[in-house]
Amino acid sequence: MSARTLTNVVNDQTVALNALIYGYAGHSLVTPHAALQQIWWTEERINQKVTPEFVTSRLQPQERERLTSPVGFGDLSDDTYIEWILEKARRLFLVLAEVGEAARIFAVVDRSWDDDDLPLQMDDIEQLDLSNRRDNHANSRFYHTQFSFLLRELRDGVHIDFAPNEEVPLEYVQNLPAAVSLQNWSRVHLPKRPQEVYVRRRFALGNAEEPDAFASDFMMDVESARMVEHDHIAPVWASYTAKGTGFIVTPFVGQHTLRTFIDHRNPTQYQKLLKPDRRWLVLNWLHCLADAIATLHQNGFCHSAIRPSNILIDEKNAIAFSDIGSLEIFQKDKRPDPMDVYVYGAPEAHIDPSAFDPGASAAAPTTIPTTKHTSIISKSSSGSSASNTSQRQKLTKVPSPDFSGFNFGFKKTQPAQKARSRVHETEKADVFSLGCVFLEIVTFMLKKKPHDFLKHRSSKQKINTGGKNSRTDSSFHANLDKVDTWMETLEKASFEHDDDAFRAIPPILDLIRNMLSRAPAVRPTARDVRDKLLDIILHETAIPDIHCGDHKHDIAYAPSSDGDSSAASLRTMSTMSSTESDTDTIRMSTSSDTTGLTSILDSYSDRATLSGISESDADSIRTIE
Known part of the structure; x- marks a missing residue:
């Protein structure tokens, strides 16, 4: 052997x-x-690599003596060549060393060039006379090599437009989620941080005829998503564009959708919990989802796509909406079941709304506060990117009276309409869909089969199309009487359990009945739903901690009539810091923490328009306000 x-x-x-x-x-x-280590030239790595010893090792003996001499334009600077390299031109030296022309660093310094001048254009590179060794491709190699050392790292709150020849500093994580519908969202990590996993979603920015047709829409949706921060709405941690595609990166890594979690019936991560903890978890889910929708409505947004397939659950059983459903671009990378829109939709979405609330009046327009974010744009051979100022109809906006007296410079596309608005119906449609989701969660908590619930509420509807006389309809809005009998079944089942968590089920079912009212005006608001849930959980159970119990996302609303809202803050088990990271680029080392108020002042039709956004392009920085 x-x-x-x-x-x-x-x-x-x-x-x-x-x-x-x-x-x-x-x-x-x-x-x-983890064993495959990719080399990324981060700021930290460059600083560790380019040392006085490294610089001298790449130069001839006669050239090394010149390093300690004052720079050629000594009247303007007291630096020596080695000081200039180490303080201002580490990247330039690395590029020259990589192409075998380290000695040309003296010509670079004599022109007072530094790393802030990168990337160099071909006209500038030709001034260095790199082809003195009969290498006709030296200039081209320098041009392409420089991008390997111009790594711009993604950070919290920034947007980067990468040039076609730039490297995007992300590595794939080969780990698929349990939910098949989530497997097309890749998982990535930043260089040298394999334990910090993110989910990356991608969206086409155009088509063959118009490569940038949706670029402005993408940026608009990214900025809109950042307007609302909540623990249970997957955040946009960073965003970027590259090669005609837009990407968003979020730290919320879903393993299941609520749909797959319920259908699985016994997910491993759920089974690991003690039985009392499972019940507290589910009750917390109800309250947290209601708080997320209440926060959306208070900030002037409607979700418009509340259904189990749009709700994520991570490996620690944390729950969150995958995004704001009314952001159209963010829906383009999903594979939705066409029936879900119908099944979980409100009655007024499928029937003439005038039958429900003919006397409603229009809501007054308002403004929405937001935070200014910095967008980093790459400088490429073709110059900086031109901003796309196209407009489109966007989000359903709802009133926020606290800011209604201010105008921050956004132009109204239309005057406030006196005709009846559908804003309140859209808000109330969210409440109806949320009630459907709540009922599925309670069904899961009581260990009832989702298929049995589906079968129970299904009915035959007469049709005269496709050669058929009837079809099966399992929607909530078309079978409210059967949904009510199912809730009676759940209520009886809750009495069979001794655990005090089940004492909350009957009043929760009463709340769900109100949420599923056929008439929108009868339904409670999302804020009322959240406050009522908190009251039920506090008074009917001995739950040790209530997530989101402090309602810290509320913005300048009148105090709730519920006297226990303040008491809940003493029992909350989570806090969240809303800090804005500094935005760094290879061309700007300063940070900005400027916070501005941006108004979105629109007419209140079904879809409002985000308009009047002004952009200021300055070299490589674009600020979207």
């Missing part, structure tokens, strides 16, 4: 090396991904 060698040992390194050699290292689920 031959001796056992290192190559015969099966470990993470050898498996990864084998995968890399045969070309499937980036895609195999069985490859130890």
Whole structure:
């Protein structure tokens, strides 16, 4: 037998090396991904690499003596060449060393160039005379190599427009979620941070005829999503565009949708909890989802797509909406079930709304506060990107009376209409859909089969199309009487349990009945739903902690009539810091924490228009206000 060698040992390194050699290292689920180390020239790595020893090692002996001499334009600076390199031109030196022309760093410094001048255009590169070794491709190699050292890292709250030849500093995480519908959302991590996993979603910015047709829509939706911060709405941590595609990155990593979680019936992460903790978890879910929708409505947005497939659950059983459903761009990367829109839709969405509330009046327009974010734009050979100022109809806006007296400079597209608005119906439609979701969650809590609920509420509807006389309708709005009998079944089932968590079920079902009222005007607001849930949980159970119990996302609303809202803050189990990270670029080292108020002042039709947004382009920085 031959001796056992290192190559015969099966470990993470050898498996990864084998995968890399045969070309499937980036895609195999069985490859130890952490063993594959990709080199990223981050700021930290560049500072560690470019030292006085490194610089001298790349120069000839006669050239090294010049390093300690004053720079050629000594009248303007007291720096020596080595000081200029270490303080201002580390990247430039790395690029020159990579293409074998380290000695040209003196010509670079004599022109007072530094890293802030990168990326250099071909006209500038030709001034360095890199082709003195009969290398006709030296200039081209410099141009392409410089982008490897111009790594712009994604950070919280920034947007970057990457040039086609720039590297995006993200690495794939080969780990698929349990929910098949979530598997097209890739998982990534930042360089050297494999434990910090993010979900990345991608959206086409145009089509063959108009490559940038949706670019402004994408940016508008990103800024709109950042207007609302809540623990239970997956945040846009960072965003970027690259090669005609827009991307958003979120730290909320869903393993299941609520749909797959309920259909699974016994998810492993749920089974690991003690039985009392499972019940507290589900009751907290109800309150947290209601608080998220209440926050959306207070900030002037409607969700418009509340259904189990749009709600995520991570590996720690935290729950969150995947996004704001009324942001159209964010819906384009999903694979929705067409029936879900109908099944969980409100009655007024499928029937003439005039039958429900003919006397309603229009709501007064208002303004919405937001935070200014900085957008980083790449400088490429074609210059800075031109901003797209196209407009479109966007979000359903609702009144926020506290800011109605202010005008921050946004132009009204239309005067306030006196005709009846559908804003309140849209808000109330969210409440109806949320009630449907709540009923599915309570059904799960009582260990009833979702298929039995579906079968119970289904009915035959007469039709005269497609050669058929009837079809099965399992929607909530078309079968409210059957939905009510199902709630009676759940109420009886709750009395069979001794745990005090089940004492909350009957009053919660009464609340759901109000949420599922056929007439929109009869339904409670999302804020009322949240406050009532808090009151029920506090008085009917001995729950140790109430998530979101302090209602910290409320904005300048009148105090709730519920006297226990303040008491809940003493029992909350989570806090959240709303800090805005500094925005760094390779061309700007300063940070800005300027917070502005931006108004979105629109007419109150079904879809309002985000308009009047002014942009200011300054070199590589674009601020969207």
